[in-house]
Amino acid sequence: MPRIARTGNEAMAEAMRQINPHVVAAYPITPATEIVMIFAGFVANGVVDTQFVAVESEHSAMSACVGAAAAGCRVMTGTSSQGLQLMSEILPIASALALPIVLCEVNRALSGPINIHCDHSDTMAVRDFGWIQIFAENAQEAYDSVLQAVVIAENMQVRLPAMVTTDGFIISHCMERVEALEDAEVKKYVGEFKAVNSVLDVGKPLTMGCLDLQDYYFEHKMPIVESMKKAKDVILEVGLDFGKQFGREYGLVENYKMDDAEIAMVAMGSTCGTARVVVDELRGKGVKAGLLKVRAFRPFPAEEIKQSLSKLKSVAIMDRSDMFKNQGGQVFTEIRSAMYGGANSPILTNYIYGLGGREISLDDIRKIFAEQKKNAESGEVSQLIQHFGVRI
Secondary structure, eight states, X not given: OOEEEEEHHHHHHHHHHHHOOSEEXXXXXXXTHHHHHHHXXXXXXXXXXXXXXXXXXXXXXXXXXHHHHHTTOOEXXXXXXXXXXXXXXXXXXXXXXXXXXXXXXXXXXXXXXXXXXXXXXXXXXXXXXXXXXXXXXXXXXXXXXXXXHHHHHHSTTTOOOEEEEEETTTTTXXXXXXXXXXXXXXXXXXXXXOOOSOTTOTTSOOOOSOOOOTTTHHHHHHXXXXXXXXXXXXXXHHHHHHHXXXXXXXXXXXXXXXXXXXXXXXXXXXXXXXHHXXXXXXXXXXXXXXXXXXXXXXXXXHHHHHHHHTTOSEEEEEESSOOSXXXXXXXXXXXXXXXXXXXXXXXXXXXXXXXXXXXXXXXXXXXXXXXXXXXXXXXXXXXSEEETTOOO
């Protein structure tokens, strides 16, 4: 298993190279441009035999991906921010047609104002379009998750598109050590692609994308619901199998020093790496702190989160985006809903932070944990929703 130095973008492009999809259709956008740019180099140099389709917009990119996947191809692409929003008209079509497209998404703030740095507003804006969403903490997890996403999406119990996300510039452009697999290992792991319901199968003619009014539209949305339910077990099975084969196990969530924790932080993406350092510091001082990393946001792991948090006294829930409805961020509202009605529910505080790429430092996280300690001691929350780090 070779150890290589790669940025998050390079790690994702490397995974794509080893997967060698039939078709990649893409349009460049910062900070995801490098993923498809590097892959286009692989195509130009004959390293892969992928058909690369350079299109005029992200809307066209996802449209081409849908067409290629419907024709019976293994398909991948990449994008970010406004590009993901331009794709948004086509994203629910991909899930409705059960097309296992894999998208490398680099989390970036949405305009306006114009901003090219990290928050999660772009990915959160399309969270309910029937796509599996996996948030990677670092370049290693991004590489591993892209490989797993192919296996998860193409599983016959799932057959849904999937996006693997990294945090813009923080992960996408920062170099780390990555333990890559051998090309032969990846080829064996992802397996041969098996086309399902190809529109080019003349022996089994079918229609895709037809008009579907009130008589059957509702029923034809239910396969997405059922596939999302089944996807939870498939993600767990694939993550467990990946661990057995390659030594790095993954799940829907990750509990870090949560067994006896009294206070904790819930986070996604690169912030988890920073939070681990503070948890270790606090543990060294006798404070029973923990971290719950949410890796899969879709399907939402409600039961797993509820099980992890139910014995705690106070929890900080970190949102790197806001819904602008005065009820907190997306992660907070979903976790609050999951905890509703439970016999043991901790004090919850929502911290909306890091919008537009604003840094979240070790000192910031120390301050948040200190507030959780006070909440646990007093038995009440001082401020339910905080826009943390905003200058006054």
